[in-house]
Amino acid sequence: MSPSFRDGMQEGFHSFLPLSVGLIPWALVTGLTMAGVGFTPLQAMGMNVIVFAGTAQLGTLPLIAAGTPVWLIVITAFVLNLRFIIFSAAIARGFRGVPLGARWLSGHLLTDGAFAACLEKMLSHPDPHWRLGYYLGPSLWSWLLWQVFAFCGVMAASSIPRGWSLEFMATIALIVLLVPMARVRPMLVAALAGGGLAVALRGMPLRLGVIVAIVGGIAAGFAAERWCGRDRP
Amino acid sequence: MSEDWMLWGLFILLGLVTTLPRASFIVLGERAALPETLHRALRYAPAAALAAIVAPDIFVSGGELTVFSPRLAAAVAAVLAALLSRNPWLPFIAGMGVLWGIGQLIPT
Structure with missing residues (x-):
């Protein structure tokens, strides 16, 4: 471990620490919801470690609970993760000079929070060791918080009565993610079209309506951006 | 499953x-x-997907469209809490509170 790696890690950790508190409610809610759809603690923590993505976990739990076909659940998770392709492309230049193994680890640990917190320094600092440390500090800390507080949520769920519809916490969590996105006009159009189509097409076999609705929502958002050009996200 | x-x-x-x-x-x-057009279109994927998952949870029960339900009231409470406050816990407290409150008033 080179000294500049350690310096970067310390600086990244200190700048990210206050922001990271925001992860705690998400991890708790994800833990509660996983237990709410009937996962054992082992299954819940297995999902939490293997998938390690709040949105993809919370977004697929209602589908898993409803008995949706596996391929449809996987496609939905992929669509929810498409934003990471954009993040990955935006931050990629920060990993020049970093070995391949560390790049895979960094990719696996890429979260919305780490991306937002690290992007600027990742693109501007000249030393690759320092940059990797600056990225891995916050990312590993996020990973630890995510696992610990999801576990607390899973354990807390068993003391909450069954009739309290804990699985609805996933719906609320997705609403909380959606609200700030929908402040931008074309994004609101994409959400309204996606939601409206999903309700209208609920009768389609194999819950295919969800996929058609997502594609329709993306198209509607893109079209709205063209029409009202100035109001871009 | x-x-x-x-x-x-x-x-x-x-x-x-x-x-x-x-x-x-x-x-x-x-x-x-990443090609520029694809890059721009992909930005709408999360909003479209989140809404497509959430909307049937709120507006459909037992395969039927239900315009007014305890879930819709709970969702409205969560949206208001998310719009009006920066407290990360409040949408969950408001939404689950409304859902449980209505459940107590109208036993099913």
């Missing part, structure tokens, strides 16, 4: 469709770039 091994298989698939997009350009590095 009662079979345990099916659930673990699903977790692995979900892990793949999460790590591969995340690692894509970080691993490929300078050798690849």
